[in-house]
Amino acid sequence: MLPSPFAFERPSTIAGAVRAVGKSGDGMFYSGGTELLLALKLRVIHTDRLIDIKGINGLDRIALNDANDIELGARCTHNKIANDPVIRAHVPALSSLCANVANIRIRSVGTIGGNLCFGEPHADPLTMLAALDARLVLIGPSGTRVVHADDFIRSELETVREPDELLTVIAFSRPTGPVTYRRFKHGERPSVNVAMAWSLGPSGRTIRSARVRVGALGSRPQPLKAIEDVLQGISVAEVRPAIEAVLPTALGELEVNEDRHGGAEYKRHLAGVLLLRNADEAIAAAGSA
Structure with missing residues (x-):
């Protein structure tokens, strides 16, 4: 048609x-x-x-700015992000994520901005960007406004962007600790995905703060507040038992849509498995730093 x-x-x-x-x-x-x-x-x-908008200069720029923020132009393709030296150096998990989005055609042509603005719940990038506390810059007739990644999705396939607003830049602070991402998928879209970002103390062995987001279960990524709270201030060596102690409660608080990707309890189980794998990866990364 x-x-x-x-x-x-x-x-x-x-x-x-x-x-x-x-x-x-x-x-x-x-x-x-x-x-x-x-x-x-x-x-x-x-x-x-x-x-x-392909002819507009600057919308495909990637840079680490003077404020130590990483900026992604909304028109950057997934392949561009995957292969960019700034992203590989400072957020290798984002490079890996973008290198595995959908298929080679999508990665070559599809953009990070288009992915976000479409509002598809079963997508990869927004979950990690929410864990990174990314800010999305929108420009419209009334000027510029900034929306946090956590607040960008209103409901399934609906965002807070107005029809006459253009998403121009996605920005987030350069990570000071491990950033990890795991997913389980059927076909080309994740059934469940989990992203975790730690900020470490000066010794590199204590977690100053943590952000954890679970995506593809509802209309937008959800925080695991109980996990974030239990990780704050503890040593890296204490991470796995601390998570295991609160994991059933944290998973029980997730809103889950049952669909062709699976039932609620199945998806919660997958989220728990992926979370622990994220934790193990982050522990190993902190230990090798």
Whole structure:
């Protein structure tokens, strides 16, 4: 099936793209199009105009800025992130994640911004970005606003981004401890995924703070607050028994959608297995630092 007819525009600036998309939301931003074009062909969604943002300079930039934040341009493809030296040096888990998203066609063309804006619950990047406490920069007619990754998804396939806002940059502080990511998947999408990020004390043997997110169970990644609380302030050697002591309670508090990926108890079990594997990887990384 072919999509309904639409106009095609190619602005060269962010301001031009925001003007072109229109306040009424009758236009849509387009870059990789791996999700968007399929939805248009199936006529699940409709638009009068596609606004191609591939010609806008700077939207595919990756850098470590003066504030020690890593910045990802929203138009970066998964392959670009996977192979970037800044990401490989400072967040190798993100490099590995992007190197294994979907398939080679998606990784070559699909963008990190498009992945986030589509709002698909069974996706890889947002879970890790939420664990990293990433900030998403949106620019629209009213100016610039910043949304934390935890708050970006409103519900399944729905985000807080307004139709006339363009996601431009994803930024997060350079990690000061291990960052890990594990998933279990059927096909090309994760059934369950878990990301963990530690901040370590000066000795490198004590956890100052931890962020843990579980994704693909509900409409957006969920924090495991009981795990985060028990890890704060303890030594790396105490991690596994501390997690095991509170894990049943933490998993029981997760909201789980039963779908073709599995039932609630099955998914909770997978989340627990993946969490412990994340912990073991982080323990090993802290020990070798």
